[in-house]
Amino acid sequence: MALEDICGFEDTPLHRKSFPASHFEDTATFFDCYNAEFRGLKKSVRNSGIPLQFFLPTLPNSPLFNQKYRSPFSPYKHLMTVRRPFPLSHGTTTLGFIFQGGVIAAADTRASAGGLVACPAVNKITPIHSHLVVTSSGSGADCMLWERILGREIRLYQLRHRRCLSIRGTAKLLSFMLHPFKGTDVCVALTLCGWDKEAGNTDSSFITDDSSCTVLSSQDVSAMAYPSSSNSGPKLIYVCSDGARLQGDIFSVGSGSPYAYGVLDGRLRWNLSKEEAVSLAREAVFRATHRDAYSGNNVDLFHITAQGWSQRKREELKEEYYRDMERRAKTVEKGKRETVLDALG
Amino acid sequence: MKDYHYSGPVEHKFSPYSFNGGTVLAVAGEDFAIVASDTRLSEGYSIHSRDSPKCYKLTDTTVIGCSGFHGDCLTLTKIIDARLKMYKHSNNKTMTSGAIAAMLSTILYGRRFFPYYVYNIIGGLDEHGKGAVYSFDPVGSYQRDTYKAGGSASAMLQPLLDNQIGFKNMEGVQHVPLTQEKAVQLVKDVFISAAERDVYTGDALRLCIITKEGIKEQTVALRKD
Numbered sequence: 001m002a003l004e005d006i007c008g009f010e011d012t013p014l015h016r017k018s019f020p021a022s023h024f025e026d027t028a029t030f031f032d033c034y035n036a037e038f039r040g041l042k043k044s045v046r047n048s049g050i051p052l053q054f055f056l057p058t059l060p061n062s063p064l065f066n067q068k069y070r071s072p073f074s075p076y077k078h079l080m081t082v083r084r085p086f087p088l089s090h091g092t093t094t095l096g097f098i099f100q101g102g103v104i105a106a107a108d109t110r111a112s113a114g115g116l117v118a119c120p121a122v123n124k125i126t127p128i129h130s131h132l133v134v135t136s137s138g139s140g141a142d143c144m145l146w147e148r149i150l151g152r153e154i155r156l157y158q159l160r161h162r163r164c165l166s167i168r169g170t171a172k173l174l175s176f177m178l179h180p181f182k183g184t185d186v187c188v189a190l191t192l193c194g195w196d197k198e199a200g201n202t203d204s205s206f207i208t209d210d211s212s213c214t215v216l217s218s219q220d221v222s223a224m225a226y227p228s229s230s231n232s233g234p235k236l237i238y239v240c241s242d243g244a245r246l247q248g249d250i251f252s253v254g255s256g257s258p259y260a261y262g263v264l265d266g267r268l269r270w271n272l273s274k275e276e277a278v279s280l281a282r283e284a285v286f287r288a289t290h291r292d293a294y295s296g297n298n299v300d301l302f303h304i305t306a307q308g309w310s311q312r313k314r315e316e317l318k319e320e321y322y323r324d325m326e327r328r329a330k331t332v333e334k335g336k337r338e339t340v341l342d343a344l345g
Numbered sequence: 346m347k348d349y350h351y352s353g354p355v356e357h358k359f360s361p362y363s364f365n366g367g368t369v370l371a372v373a374g375e376d377f378a379i380v381a382s383d384t385r386l387s388e389g390y391s392i393h394s395r396d397s398p399k400c401y402k403l404t405d406t407t408v409i410g411c412s413g414f415h416g417d418c419l420t421l422t423k424i425i426d427a428r429l430k431m432y433k434h435s436n437n438k439t440m441t442s443g444a445i446a447a448m449l450s451t452i453l454y455g456r457r458f459f460p461y462y463v464y465n466i467i468g469g470l471d472e473h474g475k476g477a478v479y480s481f482d483p484v485g486s487y488q489r490d491t492y493k494a495g496g497s498a499s500a501m502l503q504p505l506l507d508n509q510i511g512f513k514n515m516e517g518v519q520h521v522p523l524t525q526e527k528a529v530q531l532v533k534d535v536f537i538s539a540a541e542r543d544v545y546t547g548d549a550l551r552l553c554i555i556t557k558e559g560i561k562e563q564t565v566a567l568r569k570d
Contacts (some may be wrong), residue, residue: 054455054456054457054458055455055456055458055459084460084462084483086413086462086483111486113482116500118482119480119488119490121488122488139484140482140486141453141454141457141482141484141485141486142457142484143486144450144485144486144487145450145451145454145485145486184458186457
């Protein structure tokens with residue numbers, strides 16, 4: 001996707017269209033995501049500011065049917081979406097927090113559609129580049145495609161400016177890309193977990209070694225001395241399709257997030273060691289999957305440091321659950337024996 | 346006596362979708378892939394056709410199974426065929442299964458606000474010759490799997506496949522890799538069971554077995570009631 005754009009690859013007029021001409025195209029409008037409304041947004045030289053063209057159905061009662069002019073507001077808002085006869089995948093528990101050893105991102109792996117588990121082994125945490133992972137929550141298809149679009153835009157930025165976009169910049173870019181869809185039923189709630197590598201000046205000198213921010217691989221960054229300014233170091237930013245963009249130290253998103261917050265708020269401290277942090281994240285997701293019907297199956301864990309992200313092996317929660325049951329059975333046993341002894345003694 | 350039925354004006358809303366039934370299944374092995382579908386086309390209480398298979402051959406190494414609304418299945422396969430030809434003419438090579446899956450994801454998401462009501466499953470061989478199955482939801486979310494069932498009987502078949510192919514929820518079993526003969530027999534048995542309990546599945550089963558030698562098709566009779 002990104003390489004096509006930077007090379008300006010558009011050989012046929014049909015290339016840019018998602019699908020060939022059909023007879024009802026003259027009544028429908030093909031709309032670009034990046035419309036003229038968004039002046040501040042950087043576009044590439046060719047028309048490829050468009051991440052994806054969307055087909056907007058013209059329904060008899062919608063204002064689009066009788067009007068050809070483009071309203072100053074987002075056209076997607078006036079859209080009366082055709083009622084879908086199927087449910088989309090939703091429901092999850094994801095969390096991220098910052099501690100002294102970097103950033104931990106954890107998520108469950110269940111994708112549910114209505115009452116059915118559509119897939120028990122989904123990847124909800126996706127690496128975007130060597131120092132940024134994104135945890136996704138909301139509708140599965142929306143998250144997957146928007147992460148793909150975000151990865152493409154970050155890669156284009158890196159190719160054009162020879163440095164990585166900061167995490168805050170990435171969050172802003174994503175938030176602006178999602179803005180035209182506010183009010184529609186696009187449901188995306190992403191947490192960007194990453195590590196900013198360089199000094200905070202926006203007109204910073206270029207780093208000529210552009211392999212320092214390798215996309216989709218976790219190579220070691222050779223000792224880069226970054227000054228201890230507030231713009232470098234671990235970052236956690238929550239971006240939502242409603243328009244929210246929040247930076248923080250701890251976030252949990254999804255239907256299981258209240259349970260995860262309970263566990264995290266109780267035990268999270270800055271001075272945790274890496275093993276303690278990992279075990280806390282796993283415990284939080286485990287408790288959430290236990291109580292929330294729409295979360296379950298396995299836990300994925302990512303740890304992001306100045307050297308990049310590393311992934312922990314996916315863990316089946318069934319074992320954890322049985323171990324927990326045994327532990328509880330033992331404490332109940334012990335309690336019973338003690339009360340019996342007290343009663344006797 | 347009073348009449349107890351509603352006798353005022355009733356609003357009927359036109360729905361552009363309709364559900365035509367059918368079940369699709371795909372299994373990936375070490376060096377083969379199987380895509381199977383029943384051949385019944387139904388709508389409401391009627392059967393439109395007993396010979397409407399839902400597997401469509403895309404390339405020599407990829408077959409797609411589409412179930413849901415038949416109109417959208419036909420259009421979607423035409424669009425995929427056209428895009429495959431465009432790719433072949435621009436790049437002078439056929440699309441690999443993984444590339445077709447990624448392309449289908451963007452095609453489906455381009456219709457996020459008026460989706461194709463189709464449950465797709467792509468089965469084929471990847472660039473290394475191993476079996477690959479890609480399963481989709483109607484708006485383009487996809488994932489590579491070892492096995493997947495889609496369509497009207499998917500909720501009945503998926504747990505059975507989880508147990509027989511994935512060895513899930515069984516203690517103390519040896520995980521033997523799936524051979525082609527065992528996979529074909531399993532698919533036939535699984536569809537016979539589906540035809541027993543799902544009204545939209547039946548009539549006949551069409552199997553496409555994809556190996557590096559090519560695509561072989563088999564047809565097996567199922568319950569016609």
